[in-house]
Amino acid sequence: MNTPKRLYKDVTTGLFFVTGVLSFMSGQFILSTLLFGAASLASNLNVVMPARI
Numbered sequence: 001m002n003t004p005k006r007l008y009k010d011v012t013t014g015l016f017f018v019t020g021v022l023s024f025m026s027g028q029f030i031l032s033t034l035l036f037g038a039a040s041l042a043s044n045l046n047v048v049m050p051a052r053i
Contacts (some may be wrong), residue, residue, distance in 0.1 A: 020036045
């Protein structure tokens with residue numbers, strides 16, 4: 001299991017989400033929408049390793 005990569009992915013997703021919530025509370029709705037979308041993409045994308053031949 002690739003623990004460091006999973007940890008970086010979780011931290012990135014969390015930062016996007018928390019920043020999106022903070023920007024939503026401050027009234028920056030367009031920025032918060034972009035950050036929530038980035039958090040969604042970061043949580044759902046699977047990074048694959050290249051195949052060794």
